[in-house]
Amino acid sequence: MSGERMVAGRDLERSAFRWFDFVMAAFVTILLLSNVIGAGKVAVITLPFVGEWPFGAGILFFPLSYVIGDVLTEVYGYARARRVIWAGTVALLFMAFMSWVVVKLPPAPSWTNQAAYEVIFGQVRRIVFASICAFWAGEFANAFVMARMKLWTGGRHLWSRTIGSTVIGQGVDSLIFYPLAFLGAEGWTMHLVVVVLFTQWVLKVGWEVLLTPLTYLIVGGLKRAEGVDVFDEGTDFTPFRARI
Template sequence: MYPSPVTAEQNRTAPAPPSGRPAGAVYADRGSSHFDILLAAMVTVVILSGIGAAKGVSFGDVPGTGFEIITDGGFFLFPLAYVLGDIITELYGPRSARRAILTSFAVSILASLSYQVIIALPPFPDEYGLAKQEALELALGPVWIVVLAGLAGFLAGQTLNSLVVSRMKRRMGERGLIARLFTSSGLGELVDTIIFCAIASVAIGITTFEQYVEYTVLGVLYKVLVQYAMIPVTSAVIRWLKRTDPTYQRRLAEQGTGAA
């Protein structure tokens, strides 16, 4: 049975590591607390984003600029995957983050294969059944391209995101949470969006290089700004999870007293 969580006041007054010793990184056990909930949320977000991203979205030209706002149907949801990735990396470490990334896309591939099987199954031969078949082919047919784009982009971007968070935490310890979130978010989303848009643009109906540039630029700006806007909430959730996870608090106490 784990010892009682250390209070915030005890954390503030715990002895600092010996002089010259790096603060190091503290992580909770994956089998404790909220990892399963965070993993389930990430898997759900990735699958829903893959379906939504198969739809191209246009809000028309920005008045006076001639700049068309082009995005996809998953734009409003996908940044949450990076928020969840930040939380998992900060609490449970880079290995757990890699497990979450790979699990998300293993399930996403399964979903994409399932869509193709559903499309291939013979429909009812009446007018309604044939209409539904055509609609499924149009809606779910291109999803595998979006999943492929997501695999390439999210794997690269989220891995970079997790690497930055874990490296900075190893160097800074519990300090600098906001700096970690700011730095990792921008780099991860930039790499992800460039790769994703290059592959997925075909699936959503983008036909010109100008549209691709607009789609990519808007995607980078939107995703980074959303993540930056979410940082106060993300950091508050991380701090709450740290306080309520007994294994995290135990390791903080061990580090504070110089224990291995």
């Protein structure tokens, strides 16, 4: 497998990876939950000396997908991270389509919750489109920076790669999602879009910083368990392929 340095000194076939499928499943699960539960809600927190400050509710767990994305790229390499990103993109598209189908199904006469169901699951096409575009671009930016920085640092200073890739990836994600999804929408002024966008970006990067010790533990454990450490030397970094 080109571009992979085997920590254990042995070449591992893809079928030998014991934990890759579980990491991918966790990534896709968090991604779907973040889009179902928190994408469209603006919550507020009260900050000392500042007062109420709005933020997107998805910040509570969506950044975990970037942490897992960092783990995937660091342990398994850009090519496998790319495949997982495409799996997440397809899952988002399927979820959006099925949400539309289920909302449009005529409700039974005895069922009185259609209006509430539409509010929760009837996401407008604009938000769905913005979410998928932002996820796709942000995750690929995150994986690319992570892989390139690993080569530049010779595999040292993991914290610099996880934080640096998140600064870029989450920045791309937020810059695409909030203007595309909410600029000009009812209740969303330019000021609110900018405030929420900037707040989301800062909080997401802050999450990454706080979770750095956990990232070190997971990365170290997976590298030992899998016996592999991937350096993307000679890797084709195009996002438009799924083959490893």
